[in-house]
Amino acid sequence: MISRVKGTQDFLDLTLYDFIIDQARSHLAVYNFSHVETPIIEHLELFQRSLGEHTDVVSKEMFVIEPKGEASEVKPGEKICLRPEATASVARAFAENGVQTTPWKVFTYGPMFRYERPQKGRYRQFHQLSIEVIGSNSIAQDAQFIKMLDRFFHEKLKLNNYALLLNFIGCAQDRKAYVEKLQGFLNSPAAAQICGQCLVRKEHNVLRIFDCKTSLCQEIYKNAPLIADNMCEQCTSEWKQLQEQLSLLSVSYAYKPTLVRGLDYYNKTVFEFSSENLGAQNAFCGGGRYDQLVGQIGGREDQPSIGAAMGIERIMLLLEQNLDKLRIPQKPALQVIMPFAKEQQMLALLLADELHAAGITVETLLEGDSIKSMMKKANKLGAAHAIMLGEDEQQNRTVTVKNMITGEQVIIAQTELVGYLKK
């Protein structure tokens, strides 16, 4: 048997997935977001320029497509890949289509691809719902955006056991000065014993040292300078404003001074929603401000922006623990038509057709099974009624309808069936 590719999943029941998307659609409509779609394939360069060459996603996890034949003459700059996230694509779409109205408030969802080591909650093909506000400089927008997410998780998905981790990583200039300061600290005797991986991070992606899992490194970084203490006046005041506005909007959060997120495009506000109920991969939503991204990928000018993406599989894992609290729409009642013999199949088709046209959910058992096994099947399918068609029914233009819950049986005219079931 040919099995599925490692790190991918078959979804055989999408009830929860659809529930999340339906809830998100109605929630986001209230906040005036609209739905957009971008391609699943993009130029590799888009992510190299936006997420950063030295991030894990770009340096280790990209699915680069090698086209066959003629197309294999693609020049290096035109390499194509499967998207690892959607923010860069949305920013590209904004710039490429010359969108004029800002803030451009959009959401998109679908599969993303990262070549990571698979484990619970971490896949190579996973699904994100990505929400972006492009072209807004106001920190009040960040407060409203975070409140919108918090309300979604709390009120729409009824999640309780989660934390919102928040940090402010300053503007580009602050970051530049801070990176030098942090490198200075790492070159000092106090940091002489950091691990090999952190030595590499020190050169290429120094802000990520804080993610190191080594306890010795963690101990050392307790004395490292913090970005919040090294910000310009404007950023310091915006950070204060953000905290005040979140409190005003009753959003509880925990300040995590070492949260920097794994992608290079962030500045100022960064945040993550995480839950202990998820195990090691505990972040189910992450995001932040990205004021330079549109400019970086070739837009005419920078567009200050904020956004976030949630991992749908991780949210499904959380909802599975919480099903009783959710009002997941019930499937419509199922009616099962059972022709007892070949002679009644034509009639079964006609009756089913009439019910389908009336919008009634019907399964027709056409495999020629015995009455006993058709009854078993109807039970297994969770039928509301079994509609039996034997010789007598055919002759008398009736049907025998069995209520599968009470066991009660009635004989009614075929012409009354739609009305009976609709009642």
Ligand code: HAM
């Ligand atoms: P991210 O933190 O890389 O951010 O991913 C967002 C969420 O996607 C994570 O919190 C997690 O729930 C889910 N996720 C990521 N990788 C995997 C995986 N391998 N398997 C399952 N779930 C995963 C971004 O992607 C940014 N584009 C977020 C953003 C939007 N920032 C601004 N706008």
